Amino acid sequence: MNVHEYQAKDLMREFNIAVLKGGVANTPAEAVEVAKKLGGNIWVVKAQIHAGGRGKGGGVKLARSLDEVEKLSKEILGMQLVTHQTGPEGKKVLKVLVEQGCDIDHEYYCGIVLDRSVGKICMMVSTEGGMEIEKVAHETPEKIVKCHIDAATGFTAAHGRKLGYALGLKGETLKKAMAFFDGLYKLYVSKDCSIAEINPLVTTKQGEVLALDGKLNFDDNALFRHPEIEAMRDITEESAQELEAGKYGLSYISLDGNIGCLVNGAGLAMATLDILKLHGGSPANFLDVGGGATKETVQKAFTIILQDPNVKAILVNIFGGIMKCDIIANGVVDAAKELGVKVPLVVRLEGTNVSVGKKILAESGLKITPANDLADAAKKAVEAAKGGK
Amino acid sequence: MAILINRNTRLITIGITGKQGTFHTLQSRDYGTNVVGGVTPGKGGTVHEGIPVFDTTYEAVLETKANAAMIFVPPPAAADAIIECIDAELPLIICITEGIPVGDMIKVKAALKGSKSRLIGPNCPGVITPGECKIGIMPGHIHMPGNVGVISRSGTLTYEAVYQLTQREIGQSTCVGIGGDPVNGTNFIDCLEMFQKDPDTKAVIMIGEIGGTAETDAARWIKANMTKPVVSFIAGAAAPKGKRMGHAGAIISGEDDSADAKFKILQECGITIARSPAELGQKIAEVLKK
Numbered sequence: 001m002n003v004h005e006y007q008a009k010d011l012m013r014e015f016n017i018a019v020l021k022g023g024v025a026n027t028p029a030e031a032v033e034v035a036k037k038l039g040g041n042i043w044v045v046k047a048q049i050h051a052g053g054r055g056k057g058g059g060v061k062l063a064r065s066l067d068e069v070e071k072l073s074k075e076i077l078g079m080q081l082v083t084h085q086t087g088p089e090g091k092k093v094l095k096v097l098v099e100q101g102c103d104i105d106h107e108y109y110c111g112i113v114l115d116r117s118v119g120k121i122c123m124m125v126s127t128e129g130g131m132e133i134e135k136v137a138h139e140t141p142e143k144i145v146k147c148h149i150d151a152a153t154g155f156t157a158a159h160g161r162k163l164g165y166a167l168g169l170k171g172e173t174l175k176k177a178m179a180f181f182d183g184l185y186k187l188y189v190s191k192d193c194s195i196a197e198i199n200p201l202v203t204t205k206q207g208e209v210l211a212l213d214g215k216l217n218f219d220d221n222a223l224f225r226h227p228e229i230e231a232m233r234d235i236t237e238e239s240a241q242e243l244e245a246g247k248y249g250l251s252y253i254s255l256d257g258n259i260g261c262l263v264n265g266a267g268l269a270m271a272t273l274d275i276l277k278l279h280g281g282s283p284a285n286f287l288d289v290g291g292g293a294t295k296e297t298v299q300k301a302f303t304i305i306l307q308d309p310n311v312k313a314i315l316v317n318i319f320g321g322i323m324k325c326d327i328i329a330n331g332v333v334d335a336a337k338e339l340g341v342k343v344p345l346v347v348r349l350e351g352t353n354v355s356v357g358k359k360i361l362a363e364s365g366l367k368i369t370p371a372n373d374l375a376d377a378a379k380k381a382v383e384a385a386k387g388g389k
Numbered sequence: 390m391a392i393l394i395n396r397n398t399r400l401i402t403i404g405i406t407g408k409q410g411t412f413h414t415l416q417s418r419d420y421g422t423n424v425v426g427g428v429t430p431g432k433g434g435t436v437h438e439g440i441p442v443f444d445t446t447y448e449a450v451l452e453t454k455a456n457a458a459m460i461f462v463p464p465p466a467a468a469d470a471i472i473e474c475i476d477a478e479l480p481l482i483i484c485i486t487e488g489i490p491v492g493d494m495i496k497v498k499a500a501l502k503g504s505k506s507r508l509i510g511p512n513c514p515g516v517i518t519p520g521e522c523k524i525g526i527m528p529g530h531i532h533m534p535g536n537v538g539v540i541s542r543s544g545t546l547t548y549e550a551v552y553q554l555t556q557r558e559i560g561q562s563t564c565v566g567i568g569g570d571p572v573n574g575t576n577f578i579d580c581l582e583m584f585q586k587d588p589d590t591k592a593v594i595m596i597g598e599i600g601g602t603a604e605t606d607a608a609r610w611i612k613a614n615m616t617k618p619v620v621s622f623i624a625g626a627a628a629p630k631g632k633r634m635g636h637a638g639a640i641i642s643g644e645d646d647s648a649d650a651k652f653k654i655l656q657e658c659g660i661t662i663a664r665s666p667a668e669l670g671q672k673i674a675e676v677l678k679k
Contacts, residue, residue: 114491116601119498119572151499192492222490224465255629266569267543267598271666273627274648278665283627319545319552321514321528350552352528374549375667 001218003232004048006097008214011191017183018176018210022099024048031073032066034098041065042101045072047093050237052215053083053132059093062101069098094236102210107200108167109133109144110181112188120148121188123155123181125163129200155185169203176209191229192222241304248300249290257282259385260305260314260343262298264289264323272317275374281382284311293323298331302339313384316347317377325349325357333364344369344384348377391518391563392538392583392590393481393509394457398522401426401455403446403462403470406437410461413485413526414440417459420523425453446473457481459515459524467511468493475506482574483524484511494572501574508574514544514566525566527551535560537673538584540577541596542569542603546624546666550594553670559677562590569598577607585615592618592676594669595660599625600646605654612658618676621655622663623648 003011006024013019023034035043047059054060059081063069073096082090107129115122126144128136136143145166147159160178169177180201188196195217202212223230235243245252251266255273259281263269269288276283285308289301305311318328332347348371349357361368369384371377400417404410405427415438418424426441426449433444443449446458458479462470467486474482475497489511501508509516515525520534527544531552539554539561541547547566554561565580567573577595584590597604604623611619626648652662663672 114495114571116571116603117606119495121495151495189492192490194491219491221464221488222492225490253629263545265543265545267541267546267596267624268549268666270543270598270624270628271546271549271622274624275665275667277627286628319548321526321545321548351531351548373667375665378667 001220001223001229001233002050002237003216003218003229004050004095004234005046005214006048006095007232008216009211011187011216012183012211012214015183015187017180017187018208019214020099020102020210020212022097025073025096025098026077026094028070028073028077031096031098032070035063035066035069038098038100040100043069044099044101045069045076046097046099047076047079047081048095048097049081049086049091049093050234051081051083051085051091053085054081057081057083059083073098091237102202102212103205104212105203105205107202107212109136110184110198110201112184112193112196114194115148118148120150121185123147123149123159123163123185125167127167129202133197133199149185154189155182173203173207173209176207180209180211191216191226192219193217194219241307245287245300245304248297250297250301250304251286251288251290252304253286254308255283255285256310257284258310258312259381260284260308260311262287262289262301262305262314262316264293264318264320268317268319272315272374272378275378276315276382279378279382281378281385284308293328293331295327295331295334298328299335299338302335302341306339306341311343312387313344313346313381314341315377315381316345317374318349318351320349320351320353320357323351324353325351326353326360329357329360332368333360333366336364336366336368346371346377346381346384348372348374391521392580392587393516393563393565394518394522394524396521398457398481398524399423399425399453399455400457400459400524401428401446401449401453403428403458403460403474405429405440405442405461406432407461411438413461414438414459416529417523417525420529421520422522422524425455446470446477446479450477450479455479457483457524460484460486460511462486464488464490468497471497471508471511472500475500475504478505480506481509482506483509483513483515484574485513485515485526486510487512489570491570491572494570497574498572509565510568510573512570513568513573514547516563516565518563519561527564527566531555532564533558533560536562536589536591538562538580538587538590538593539564539596540580540584540593541566542598543596543624546596549666550596550622550669553667554673557670557674559670559673562587571601577603578610581607581611581615581619585617590617592620592673594673595619595621596669597621597623597651599623599628599648599651602646604651608655608658608660611660618661618679620661620663620669620672620676622666622669623651623655624666
């Protein structure tokens with residue numbers, strides 16, 4: 001799960017991580033109010049969307065007067081912000097964060113992720129702050145210094161010194177940086193983050209070490225123990241179909257092709273997309289109905305697939321292990337009848353009770369194209385989407 | 390001989406009285422697995438479907454001489470169940486549970502270090518040595534005994550591969566689902582090492598996914614250490630960048646862990662690649678003929 005920058009910064013404050021003073025606003029008038037309260041004579045107005053690269057896209061602006069705060073908020077609120085992470089259609093800005101300005105001395109990068117190869121948390125820093133870190137990692141990997149943190153020791157002062165030293169920090173600034181890293185690690189672990197990224201982390205002319213930006217992602221599997229994080233969910237940032245699918249235990253991701261897919265198991269679902277592409281087809285979605293699908297979930301899956309107007313054919317690929325083929329077959333037949341499925345339906349069933357399942361499909365009176373195996377199913381679905389042979 | 394499990398495996402199920410735990414324990418027993426007990430805290434002393442139930446894993450191991458555990462405990466308590474198995478010094482722990490927080494698995498990983506236990510999973514279909522022992526949720530009837538080892542991060546895609554083999558009358562020595570989570574107990578290399586040493590295994594299928602470096606690390610290990618042929622498929626070539634596809638592990642974020650990049654490295658390391666998941670059976674038949 002993703003949160004906005006202003007929410008991430010609220011969490012950081014709880015862990016004594018230094019951030020600038022600021023407040024969130026839904027309207028230009030509210031933005032001016034926030035700026036007044038903050039005081040000073042320089043403010044930053046920042047678009048709040050779940051994507052990086054907002055500055056380049058024109059979603060982060062500097063204001064030197066309250067009038068300018070109002071003017072810039074007007075421009076940013078409601079704009080369709082396009083960044084390298086939003087896709088060409090961009091994302092509509094509904095909130096802005098208004099923050100104090102600061103005297104930046106130097107920009108750095110700091111991030112925490114899981115290193116899957118060793119099963120440990122890894123904190124990374126770089127002197128190349130404010131840049132796209134993927135680019136730095138690719139072009140100058142030596143400029144990223146990594147520190148693996150053992151679950152038994154947790155984050156220690158030694159880790160902090162190593163990372164601070166890597167950034168060339170000294171004296172009081174080094175001490176402040178060490179406290180910053182320590183707070184960020186504690187936040188990451190206690191809130192079950194999957195990514196914590198501060199880019200840039202800055203030192204100011206006054207010797208402060210603070211997070212100018214902040215991105216936090218959370219482990220969906222751990223949300224059951226963090227109702228306070230779940231409460232931060234912004235549903236306007238999430239796909240309505242994906243949310244709807246999630247309620248029924250379905251994993252759905254919309255894609256840009258024309259063959260709707262209904263598969264059980266994530267690996268087989270991915271492999272189904274792959275084989276469709278290999279046969280010249282283009283999948284409209286990824287959909288994993290999971291291991292315990294019922295007639296109702298299959299029906300829901302069809303409803304979601306059919307909401308996509310691009311779908312010209314549907315491929316059902318089920319390898320029944322726990323899931324019995326006759327149950328799936330009944331679900332497919334009922335859904336097709338009740339929803340009045342107009343597009344061609346290619347069904348490949350294999351596994352437990354397969355002969356009963358195939359019989360149900362054949363006797364349904366529906367125009368269902370049965371497929372013998374994975375390759376056959378892909379070929380038939382691609383042909384069907386093209387409008388038949 | 391096979392690897393990990395065989396006729397001599399003595400299984401206990403942790404979370405045996407739950408719906409899933411009961412169903413799959415009975416399925417495993419029907420397949421021929423020697424199920425010697427189960428654990429559900431609070432239900433110790435009872436008998437469930439003819440199987441003695443204990444309050445703690447420690448007691449179950451002491452009483453039944455179990456040497457393997459299958460875990461069906463819900464995600465919030467699953468990591469704790471694994472740690473209890475490690476503490477009871479069970480040599481083999483197979484965790485089926487899907488949805489364990491990564492933070493919990495990081496602690497489990499640390500607890501496994503230097504212990505006497507091997508963990509398979511979590512979020513996996515389990516392990517089967519066809520004709521001898523099944524521990525997990527895979528459909529037993531699609532398997533047949535033979536000489537091909539199968540290792541996979543996915544469940545149903547593994548069944549697909551096994552089915553293709555069985556249809557060609559190519560049997561399997563052992564099939565291991567290592568699970569789709571970012572932190573798991575056993576990786577591809579661990580399994581490859583066991584298959585390389587196993588005289589019953591003549592060739593191996595390795596099914597991977599986009600995301601991470603597990604497959605490319607395995608490829609380099611194969612090049613340096615493995616004399617048996619390996620056939621591999623990587624799922625997710627058609628997956629869009631930055632999208633999580635059901636498995637937490639299968640998120641594609643950089644160039645290097647895309648399916649194309651992985652296929653390329655696999656091929657460079659002398660592995661036979663199947664670009665299509667429908668070709669796995671055929672490719673294995675080809676390498677076995679050589």
